[in-house]
Amino acid sequence: MTPTTPLEASGARTATAQVHEAIKQRILDGAYRPLEFVREAAVARELEVSRTPVREALRELVSEGWLEAIPHQGARVAEWTEKDAREVFELRLVLEPMAVGLACRHIDADTLAHLDDLASRMEALTESPLDGAGHSELASLNHEFHRLLIQASDNQRLAQILESVVRTSIIRRNFASYDRSALKRSMQHHREMLIAIGAGNAAWAENVMRAHLLAARVLHVTVDTSTATSSPP
Amino acid sequence: MTPTTPLEASGARTATAQVHEAIKQRILDGAYRPLEFVREAAVARELEVSRTPVREALRELVSEGWLEAIPHQGARVAEWTEKDAREVFELRLVLEPMAVGLACRHIDADTLAHLDDLASRMEALTESPLDGAGHSELASLNHEFHRLLIQASDNQRLAQILESVVRTSIIRRNFASYDRSALKRSMQHHREMLIAIGAGNAAWAENVMRAHLLAARVLHVTVDTSTATSSPP
DNA sequence: ATCTCTTACATTGCATACAATCGTAAGAGT
DNA sequence: ACTCTTACGATTGTATGCAATGTAAGAGAT
Secondary structure, three states, X not given: OOOOOOOOOOOOOXXXXXXXXXXXXXXXXXXXOOOOEEOHHHHHHHHOOOHHHHHHXXXXXXXXXOEEEEXXXXXXXXXXXXXXXXXXXXXXXXXXXXXXXXXXXXXXXXXXXXXXXXXXXXXXXXXXXXXXXXXXXXXXHHHHHHHHHHHOOXXXXXXXXXXXXXXXXXXXXXXXXXXXXHHHHHHHHHHHHHHHHHOOOHHHHHHHXXXXXXXXXXXXXXXXXXXXXXXOO | OOOOOOOOOXXXXXXXXXXXXXXXXXXXXXXXXXXXXXXXXXXXXXXXXXXXXXHHHHHHHHHOOOEEEXXXXXXXXXXXXXXXXXXXXXXXXXXXXXXXXXXXXXXXXXXXXXXXXXXXXXXXXXXXXXXXXXXXXXXXXXXXXXXXXXXXXXXXXXXXXXXXXXXXXXXXXXXXXXXXHHHHHHHHHHHHHHHHHHOOOHHHHHHHHHHHHHHHHHHHOOOOHHHOOOOOO
């Protein structure tokens, strides 16, 4: 029915990995709505593979939190509630500062230079007014900045947890709602974090990260600011 | 060859779930050694199912961190290194205090009473010298105590992350190496945490948890105490 | 009219057969 | 003796057919 990219040029080699990517993309695109069931047979038909790789891809997506499985009934797109947003934010507010704190002790000059470059490119983008593509580019650079910082923590588990936690929420987040001053402040946070890390000052870097995240939250959801957790004075 | 419980009375209903449990148990028992490959065909033969549910169980175990997958080569038991121990401890040291802090705001009387009961039973156990069974019982109660506390945080993601992070490390941890004073201190920490939670004092509860974890670590691994992270004064 | 039981259908769960891929060891050539 | 090639065997990856299970619609009874 829907001619929606039947597997074609996907970097992945196994059919399971391709189906995995395809379904994830459809969720991100909104082609599959929350609470909608993703049927094995239907996906298999549309992507022109058998049900086996579809089954395996669905199980992976379930364990990654994209879908929820109901025994003998199938897998459906996980719903995104206010509570989910709160949970993810609580976790980021603790884990990302932890990551930059650890990064202070492990980071190498190359990574720091790469981060510096990313920060510069983001700053350059914010010099002029942004269109849709600009917002998209900025979001992409920002995501890469955070990802690289997290990798520098030298804690694989932490990196994996944050990746999966952030990824599921990144869909609904962009810079469209940022006004000029909020954007500049965000860029300054990045810059300040790099300086703190370069100075090996973990506490400084951690607190800038907390400020960075809290400032961003104000723009996205209504917050009870008294519920902040584990924040040192 | 090895008559190792061919599926029989396992609470789970689907074959996949049963295989999942069986393999996990064998890893815990040490029947599968680190870096040893778990072959689909072999497991299928021994548990008297087809390869299909075995494949699905293996994939789940991979995503839970018990096994690591190598494309076209199979899944093998994940190795446990010093670095793994360090990573898990760093995470616990941040996430478990976060959990008790959150629990301070959400906990109900029933849960608190249940925790109180668990603490009492552990204290009773430590009154008399412990044999092997005693240590096992104590470890079980302790695990349940922490698990319940984490659930009370009312953050499903946090609970799931901690469960999977702690579970993989719990294998090599028990109370055999605890001397009398260390045991009593551990029990006092539990008690103090409950009092802090009952008083709604999150900072107090969080810091007792950090002390609890740090005290436990001294008994298990050699530590560079300067690497503690995100610890408020 | 409402409730319960029956029955048919859609969908997942499992088994088996076949194809693709990788590691390895034997063998030819240098 | 060493290296490169190549064919084989073992193992995973994929397809398809059948069984088990849950859902929902409809007939019958209260």
